Amino acid sequence: MSELRIRGLQKSFDGVPVLHGIDLSVERGTLLALLGPSGSGKTTLLRLLCGFERADSGSVEIDGRPVAGDNLHVPSEQRRIGYVPQEGALFPHLSVADNIVFGLPRSQRRARHRVAELLELVGLPANFGERAPQQLSGGQQQRVALARALAPSPTLVMLDEPFSSLDAALRLETRQAVASALAATGATAVLVTHDQSEALSLGHEVAVLWNGRLIQTATPETLYQRPVTPELASFVGEAVLLPGVVAQARDRASCELGELPLTAPMASGAVNVMVRPEQIRVLRDSETSADGTVAYDAVVTEVTFQGQDAGVALQLQSGSQTMVRARVPGYLCPRPGERVRLSVDGNVTAYPRG
Template sequence: MSELRIRGLQKSFDGHPVLHGIDLSVERGTLLALLGPSGSGKTTLLRLLCGFERADGGSVEIDGRSVVGDNLHVPSEQRRIGYVPQEGALFPHLSVADNIVFGLPRTQRRARHRVAELLELVGLPADFGTRAPQQLSGGQQQRVALARALAPSPTLVMLDEPFSSLDAALRLETRQAVASALAATGATAVLVTHDQSEALSLGHEVAVLWNGRLIQTATPQTLYRLPVTRELASFVGEAVLLPGIVTQDRVSCELGDLPLSTPIGQGAVDVMVRPEQIRLFRDEDRLVNDTRAYDAIVTEVTFQGQDAGVALQMQSGTRTMVRARVPGYLSPQPGERVRLSVDGEVTAYPRA
């Protein structure tokens, strides 16, 4: 597979800028998750890369070959990009096998070139080749769409929110099958999504598009632990934001004197704590009298099976409300008195 290089990519519609000078690199064999809220420009960027739209400025190289540049717009069919749309978009009048080979030369279509191999690659039995798309589940149709995208051995695979129409259980199963297939081929791929958990679980790297600008590209772990803005912190998972004061390499806030993950200038800040960092102690717990723990009352519990979201009101200072996340079997009851402490390092942002 190939590498992708984007430099200064711009696009406007009716005079309204949608993409502002995007710079992005995707190394060979990498699955990049392109994450952003609705209206951030994700779909526009995908359409520019696929050649469905013309860029207003900037350049795109795929495996060292320019496909977008000054007075250059290589047509979609000449870019060797595999494209998986949101709902598979299989041809209902063709069999699964005929769908897979649809984009191949005539001789390979007749020979059903690599159909059994590609079906196995995406986790489907070879005899599915004779079925009609209507006989498959939504997740199976998405796997066939991926097999069709991989059939011509493309230089790059683009996935446009391919799991958004699936129910939760089928979405997880299909994600795993698609990720395994891409890894088995060593494919370079870009997954466009607004689903944070999808981006964090599938992407080797995650690039965040925000109001048409690329604001952070990082590993999933770095993006989650060290988001560059407080807005991004709240978008990529839940975030508890509290006022604090930085002194040297620590920050003081209503949850205690906490270590910082990265250095920041002295003074007033907003402290970001992830809910799962907040530990709850009951009366019977050994550390209930720990001086680093703070009194709180449970005001609400949202039980979600394997875990639970807990809303708490601090019993000191301004009686701030915070949210914790605990294992489901440890969820407390509304009205219960607990003590809180924070595990690990926290991130801080200069106060605006």
């Protein structure tokens, strides 16, 4: 498979800028999750990469070959890109096998080239080749769409929110099958999604588009633990933001949940401290924090039970009566009105407060 290089890519529609100078590199064999809220420019970027739209400026290279740039626009059918749309878009009048080989040369279509191999690759039995698409579940249809995209041995695979129409259980199963198939082929792929858990669980790297700008590209762990803005922190997961201060030590921030170690040193001054709810330990009277740090009194005001875990709203019993949210295992769920103590595990991220 190939590498992808994007430099200074810009696009406007009717004079309204949609993409502002996008720079992005995707190494060979990497699954990049392109994440962003609705209207951030994800679909536009995908369409530019596939050749469905022309860029206003900037360049795109696939495996060192320019496909977009000054006075250059290689048609989509010549870019050797596999494309998996949201709904699979299988042809209902063709069998599964004929859908898979649709984009191949005529001789390979007649021979049903690699159909059994590709079905196995995406986790489907070889005898599914004779079925009609409408005889398959939504998740199975998406796997067939991926097999069709992989059939011509593309240089790059683009996946446009391919799991968005599936229910939760089927979505998880299909994600795993698609990720395994891409890994088995060593494919370079870009997954466009607005689903944070999907991006964090599937992407080797995650690139975040925000109002048409690429604001952070990082591993899922780095993106979740050290997002570059408080807005992004709240987008990629639930975040508790508390006013605080970084003193001369520069590697710790003080807030209403104590003096907490920072993920990275920063200049002293007023900050907003970002704590993930799962970092907040809810302690009963008989418990102590794991490292012996000070715990802070709070009252449980609301509990949202979700099975394996629960969201807990708490009011700190300090002068400000600040509200925070914690996440606890379902079997340790406290009751509304219960008095507890709170401590924080691990490092936190802070942002300068203007």
